[in-house]
Amino acid sequence: MPDPSQTQTSQTQTRLPLSRDRILVAALAYADTHGLQALSMRKVAGDLGVEAMSLYNHISNKADIIAGITDLVAGEITLPTPDFDWKGEMRARSQSAHRVLVKHPWAAAQFQAGHPPGPMMMTYLDATLGCLMAVGFTPAQADHARNTIDNHIYGYTLQKLTRPTRAREIARAAKKELKSIPAASYPHLHRRTEELANATSAEVDDFDFGLTLILDGLDALR
Incomplete structure (x- = not known):
């Protein structure tokens, strides 16, 4: 028969320490499965097997969790690189963003919610501006171009999540x-x-159709 004290010691040793990263990963999985409205500190704590109060050592509140998991989603998107084929880079970036946002159905609205950008979101935005500025767009033009492309991504993604998309x-x-x-x-x-x-x-796929029109129109500005 195992010694209870040894079992307790073993469980303590194998339990992963609580951290902000662990909390956000668990919260992301919960939001993907149950939706953002159902997300709460208590439910995330339950999935982690800890008390809700212990989360506050790493997370301020639910808004902090939402900002954090939104940043994690931004980190999944393929980053564009400065290249002569800037339209190819922006197309790949846009298609990646669309796939990622469909994978996380709650995230498209949060990308537009005005959260202070986290490090992954800032990396994503900086790489996008850098790709556009490298081929001759001014900083202002690059920012307007990014906004136009992103509005297309977010709008089409929300439509895909709420309306039929298969031919049948x-x-x-x-x-x-x-x-x-x-x-x-x-x-x-x-x-x-x-x-x-x-x-x-x-x-013809509406997403690529609209994206092609945007990229061709932007090309005329350079």
């Missing part, structure tokens, strides 16, 4: 909508909705 799902939704769009009153809208209702394969 779009066709099913269009067939339902078509009944409430009389051709005599709305001929152009009816025609387009009818096309979508009868589509059997995906059309």
